[in-house]
Amino acid sequence: MTLAAKSAVETADVIVGYKTYVKLVESIIKPTTETCSGVMGKEVERAKIAVAKALDGKNVAVISSGDPGVYGMAGVVLEVATLENANVPINIIPGVTAATAAAARLGAPLVSDFAVISLSDLLTPWILIEKRLNAAARADFVIVLYNPQSEGRKEPLMKAYEILLKYRKPETPIGIVRQVGRRGEETVVTTLWGLLGCEVDMATTIVVGNSTTRVVGKRMVTPRGYNL
Amino acid sequence: MTLAAKSAVETADVIVGYKTYVKLVESIIKPTTETCSGVMGKEVERAKIAVAKALDGKNVAVISSGDPGVYGMAGVVLEVATLENANVPINIIPGVTAATAAAARLGAPLVSDFAVISLSDLLTPWILIEKRLNAAARADFVIVLYNPQSEGRKEPLMKAYEILLKYRKPETPIGIVRQVGRRGEETVVTTLWGLLGCEVDMATTIVVGNSTTRVVGKRMVTPRGYNL
Numbered sequence: 001m002t003l004a005a006k007s008a009v010e011t012a013d014v015i016v017g018y019k020t021y022v023k024l025v026e027s028i029i030k031p032t033t034e035t036c037s038g039v040m041g042k043e044v045e046r047a048k049i050a051v052a053k054a055l056d057g058k059n060v061a062v063i064s065s066g067d068p069g070v071y072g073m074a075g076v077v078l079e080v081a082t083l084e085n086a087n088v089p090i091n092i093i094p095g096v097t098a099a100t101a102a103a104a105r106l107g108a109p110l111v112s113d114f115a116v117i118s119l120s121d122l123l124t125p126w127i128l129i130e131k132r133l134n135a136a137a138r139a140d141f142v143i144v145l146y147n148p149q150s151e152g153r154k155e156p157l158m159k160a161y162e163i164l165l166k167y168r169k170p171e172t173p174i175g176i177v178r179q180v181g182r183r184g185e186e187t188v189v190t191t192l193w194g195l196l197g198c199e200v201d202m203a204t205t206i207v208v209g210n211s212t213t214r215v216v217g218k219r220m221v222t223p224r225g226y227n228l
Numbered sequence: 229m230t231l232a233a234k235s236a237v238e239t240a241d242v243i244v245g246y247k248t249y250v251k252l253v254e255s256i257i258k259p260t261t262e263t264c265s266g267v268m269g270k271e272v273e274r275a276k277i278a279v280a281k282a283l284d285g286k287n288v289a290v291i292s293s294g295d296p297g298v299y300g301m302a303g304v305v306l307e308v309a310t311l312e313n314a315n316v317p318i319n320i321i322p323g324v325t326a327a328t329a330a331a332a333r334l335g336a337p338l339v340s341d342f343a344v345i346s347l348s349d350l351l352t353p354w355i356l357i358e359k360r361l362n363a364a365a366r367a368d369f370v371i372v373l374y375n376p377q378s379e380g381r382k383e384p385l386m387k388a389y390e391i392l393l394k395y396r397k398p399e400t401p402i403g404i405v406r407q408v409g410r411r412g413e414e415t416v417v418t419t420l421w422g423l424l425g426c427e428v429d430m431a432t433t434i435v436v437g438n439s440t441t442r443v444v445g446k447r448m449v450t451p452r453g454y455n456l
Contacts, residue, residue, distance in 0.1 A: 002324060003231060044454050067331075067332075070328060074335070074339060075339035075451065078445070082445050083456055094328045094329045094332035097328055100297055103302075104297050107302070108302035108306055111298070111300065111302060112352070113343070113344060114343070114344050116342050118341060123454065131367050131368075132367045132368070139362070141360060141363075222303065224304065226307075227272065
């Protein structure tokens with residue numbers, strides 16, 4: 001967590017967020033602060049509540065895990081505020097997104113160009129996700145996969161695996177981090193071939209190395225071209 | 229800055245870093261802490277100093293701006309430590325990388341899949357950078373450009389501009405942030421066509437919208453597909 005995010009939570013009159021995320025910051029929320037927590041899938045509703053409370057003169061903090069601008073609440077809050085002509089100042093506080101948090105646990109796989117792709121096809125058509133997977137794999141980007149699979153959505157990861165194998169060797173290092181930065185964090189460095197044998201859920205971030213990524217010690221490193 | 233990074237700087241016996249970055253954290257370095265600052269291009273040398281000091285039993289903090297794992301020092305430190313068989317614990321603390329810091333200033337351009345590409349061809353062959361620009365633009369990724377140009381290196385941005393124009397409309401929103409999070413920060417939201425008229429240097433981050441990115445209010449937003 002950044003100092004700026006901590007301060008925003010501590011000084012807010014109202015905290016709005018998905019209930020799991022509100023719980024994560026519970027210990028720094030003042031007892032007098034109102035909290036509006038909600039369920040996954042109700043992002044628009046939460047953005048509307050936040051804008052309404054701000055129009056009431058409250059200092060509102062909308063929280064996301066990681067960075068609010070990476071598949072987070074920043075966009076929908078700006079869109080709702082504009083749609084409602086709400087003349088309230090909106091300050092977006094960047095955070096540590098799962099890609100770089102996971103990378104730090106794994107070693108240094110992102111010290112080169114990388115692409116971030118969500119495998120959730122709830123809000124993005126699968127055909128576009130597939131196109132991006134192909135493009136990123138072909139151009140040798142390190143690839144970070146968000147939302148790789150859930151209880152009811154196993155197919156995207158299977159398909160992604162097949163696409164990646166068209167361009168990357170089976171022994172390409174990959175890293176899998178569950179619950180990064182949270183209680184129960186788990187980190188695995190394996191190979192592309194090992195991917196499907198690993199436990200993967202919505203709270204998992206997968207980093208797929210490029211053609212130069214190596215395992216150094218027990219960690220993944222993508223060399224940057226320095227002369228060592 | 230994250231709480232973890234602040235604590236690492238505050239408790240270090242030795243701080244190693246590029247001199248500009250050491251200056252940025254000067255105010256939180258203890259007077260008793262040794263600092264080893266150096267110039268750009270001497271990354272391997274700094275990593276060696278850091279590893280040597282750690283082998284001497286010192287608690288060393290190697291600093292990068294943004295996130296040390298994104299074009300930062302994390303990789304070279306791990307590689308040097310392994311090469312020298314240095315048995316010292318290395319803890320990588322993730323940070324807020326320029327892509328998401330700039331995005332927060334610009335609005336919410338990264339609430340969809342994105343690719344991060346450095347235009348510096350000092351350590352990566354230009355042909356590979358070009359391949360990645362084409363791939364990312366063709367597959368409609370939002371694209372974040374790091375190290376876009378310097379005094380002596382103007383051609384890459386010109387070439388990138390031409391590649392982007394092959395796939396994106398001239399009126400595609402782009403955002404330009406200089407010195408993000410530092411004194412003298414400047415933010416411009418313009419169009420792809422306006423790019424070459426803007427001031428761009430090594431401390432600039434450029435965010436190129438995808439085909440759906442819009443200007444909402446005065447900010448860039450890439451919609452996530454929510455039903456508003």
